[in-house]
Amino acid sequence: MAEEDYRNKGRLSNQTGAVDHYRRILDNDRFEPSEPHWRRISKNTITLFQVLIDQDLKDLVSVLEHYPKYTEWVCEHFRYAYSYSENSADISAAGKLLTLGEPYFSKQFVRNLVRKLPSMDNYTLEEVQAFVETLKEKQRHWHPIIVNHYCEAVNEFTQKQRLHPLQKIVLTKGLNEIKIEETYDYSAEDRDAVLDIPYMN
Structure with missing residues (x-):
């Protein structure tokens, strides 16, 4: 079946329905x-x-x-995912995938998954402030890697934008209420951090 055929299939919101949608392919694999x-x-x-x-x-x-037997393969396949379409990841789903994939973490898997998260690049100040409130509410439910990523993104926003000191205080105060947890270090400072070549661990 061609890739376009998969894309044209109706997306099912029910979890079991979504699995049934693909069961014929998986059961015949x-x-x-x-x-x-x-x-x-x-x-x-x-x-x-x-x-x-x-x-x-x-x-x-x-x-x-x-079908948990495919989890390791999927995590490994993220190592070959150099770019994505315009489809961003659902944040909760990305967190679940990180939890499922923890036994198979590689820097490329985690880094490419984080890259797929919704970007804050075009957020307004008001949108960032609202997102900080969401972070505070969701921090116990979202994976620590995701929480840490967005805290860093908000910090970068405050550094790049010409904000009034009071505006910075408001954003900083919100971040101070979010717990940063030590978690998997997926950073890299060598050329592999840019190239993300498949042999990197």
């Missing part, structure tokens, strides 16, 4: 865990997961919760 990455699953299944990764990750997480 010949999963070979001992094979190299590109030969471990069928071409149809590779195409399916590429499409699910390209979307908002909700259906991807639903599939992995029902």
Whole structure:
């Protein structure tokens, strides 16, 4: 089945329905865990997961919760994801994927997943202030990597924008109420941080 055929299928909001949507492909797959990455699953299944990764990750997480044997393969496949479409990840789904993928973390997997999160680049001051309030409310529910990422994004916003001192105080006060947790370090300062070549760990 062509990639476009997958994209044209109606998206189902119900979790079980989403899994049923793809069950025929997954149940017919010949999963070979001992094979190299590109030969471990069928071409149809590779195409399916590429499409699910390209979307908002909700259906991807639903599939992995029902077919956990593919979790390692999906995390590894993020190492080859140099770019994405304009589809940003759903933040909650991205957090669930990070939780599912923790045993298989690599710097490229985490970094490319974080890159897929909704960007704050075009946010107004009011939108950033509202998002800080959301961060405060969601910090116990979102994965620490995501919370830390957005705290850094807000800090960068305050540094780049010409804000009134009182505006900076408001944003900083909100961030001070958010707990920064020590978590997986996916940063890199060498050339691999830019290239993200597949052999990097």
